[in-house]
Amino acid sequence: MTAQLPRPSLAPTPPPPLSRKATAVLVLACLGQFVGVLDASIVNLALPSMGAELGLSSTGLQWVVNAYVLAFGGLLLLGGRASDLYGERRVFVVGASLFTVASLLGGIATTPTALIIARAVQGMGVAVLAPTTLTILTTTFPKGRRRTKAIASWTAVGAAGGAVGAALGGLITQYLSWRWTLLVNVPIGVALVITALVVIGRRLPGETRRLDVLGTILVTTGLTALAYGTVQTHEHGWVSVPALLPLGSGALALAAFLLVQSRTAQPLVPLGLLRNRLVAGSSIATFLMGAIFMSMWYFLTLHMQDDLGYSPVQAGFAFVPHALMLVAASRAAPWLLHRMGNRTLIVAGAVLGLAGLLWQARMTEDYVGGILIPGLLMCAGAAVSQPPIAIVGTAGIDRADSGLVSGLLTASRTVGGSLGLAALVTLAATQANPVQGASAAFLVGAGLMVVTIAVVLLVLPRGAGGTPATA
Numbered sequence: 001m002t003a004q005l006p007r008p009s010l011a012p013t014p015p016p017p018l019s020r021k022a023t024a025v026l027v028l029a030c031l032g033q034f035v036g037v038l039d040a041s042i043v044n045l046a047l048p049s050m051g052a053e054l055g056l057s058s059t060g061l062q063w064v065v066n067a068y069v070l071a072f073g074g075l076l077l078l079g080g081r082a083s084d085l086y087g088e089r090r091v092f093v094v095g096a097s098l099f100t101v102a103s104l105l106g107g108i109a110t111t112p113t114a115l116i117i118a119r120a121v122q123g124m125g126v127a128v129l130a131p132t133t134l135t136i137l138t139t140t141f142p143k144g145r146r147r148t149k150a151i152a153s154w155t156a157v158g159a160a161g162g163a164v165g166a167a168l169g170g171l172i173t174q175y176l177s178w179r180w181t182l183l184v185n186v187p188i189g190v191a192l193v194i195t196a197l198v199v200i201g202r203r204l205p206g207e208t209r210r211l212d213v214l215g216t217i218l219v220t221t222g223l224t225a226l227a228y229g230t231v232q233t234h235e236h237g238w239v240s241v242p243a244l245l246p247l248g249s250g251a252l253a254l255a256a257f258l259l260v261q262s263r264t265a266q267p268l269v270p271l272g273l274l275r276n277r278l279v280a281g282s283s284i285a286t287f288l289m290g291a292i293f294m295s296m297w298y299f300l301t302l303h304m305q306d307d308l309g310y311s312p313v314q315a316g317f318a319f320v321p322h323a324l325m326l327v328a329a330s331r332a333a334p335w336l337l338h339r340m341g342n343r344t345l346i347v348a349g350a351v352l353g354l355a356g357l358l359w360q361a362r363m364t365e366d367y368v369g370g371i372l373i374p375g376l377l378m379c380a381g382a383a384v385s386q387p388p389i390a391i392v393g394t395a396g397i398d399r400a401d402s403g404l405v406s407g408l409l410t411a412s413r414t415v416g417g418s419l420g421l422a423a424l425v426t427l428a429a430t431q432a433n434p435v436q437g438a439s440a441a442f443l444v445g446a447g448l449m450v451v452t453i454a455v456v457l458l459v460l461p462r463g464a465g466g467t468p469a470t471a
Helices: 020-041 044-054 058-086 088-107 112-140 145-175 185-199 213-236 241-263 277-307 312-318 320-340 342-360 367-394 399-429 434-459
Strands: none
Touching (some): 020 058, 020 088, 020 112, 044 058, 044 145, 044 312, 058 112, 088 112, 088 185, 112 145, 112 367, 112 399, 145 312, 145 320, 145 367, 213 241, 213 399, 277 312, 277 342, 277 367, 277 434, 312 320, 312 367, 320 342, 320 367, 342 367, 342 434, 367 399
């Protein structure tokens, strides 16, 4: 009788549990991501108090947000490339230290100028820190189930940072002071620095390269000028000299940046990388979603306090269900990826977000129908679409470019959020009243979401970043 060989099991073998070091790296990356997103939103509910104490106008208050976001977005490409050249450990520590010091200076600021400068320096620190967090994950966890779950956790924590920031901002503003929305970052930043020194191993680059300083200056100048020009349209209109001059200057700076990148031997962004359909499609989708969801938090916050009469604490707690939805949906993303695939899940999330935006544009005054349900739809859409976008964008990228691509994706989201916020605030100001202005902003957001769906379907190939089985 011929002995029969045992039949291999078709069930997937569960991976062994994470080591302590891998778990610590995951926690550190998630905390670094969380603090960057948290600080972009925690000040929103404190804006009225900042304006009252420091004498900030509505435009000045917008720059408390935009100074952070533009410095963040403008330097993200530099931060991502720096981690490739100098190692994640060194760059992470530098970024966290800069962020911590700036948070302290912002918390004790006594003039509008000092506060806005501190916010800009905060953005610089996070610009160095944020892309390193994704790079740490993609270099620590190999492609497959482990990386998918790690990126889903990273996305969930980052997505929840916006809602948690809003809730904490309301509590801190009402019971302590707006200053503590900045000072609370100091102990967190110190913990990040100490943990990074212990957990992240030293890594020397495989080749000696230099940073593209000219390219960094051009792209940062161009993005900042575009945002400033968009803000100027609020007071002077789109065809005025104060708006057209910075808008034109920004466009020229970005054109010069592309020219420099095509001719320098060691560019900040190799143009060949932008011709990669996965990188390009993911970056465009991330840019559009950043424009939509950054504005969502801004308009909902002002609507609840200025139009519906919510206190900062009430407005903060109104966002708690949104935070829970963000976490739950992000944690469900790996399960959905296994069954749907990356591109299908991105589109499904965008459709959910589109439904929420159209519902929110009705601007009804009751909490359940006017804020809770549409907000949950938008948050669910954002949460399930972000992990597959990150997976697609980083799929097949060499380790030498992993930091740059991480920075590119994060920059796309942040710059999209800044420019989208500036443009939609300008649009809202042209309407008859704030409620109609917010409604118009959400309708434009719905239009941008339709464009996002089209980009995903037309640019990203089927099976982008892996099939459902490999996910």
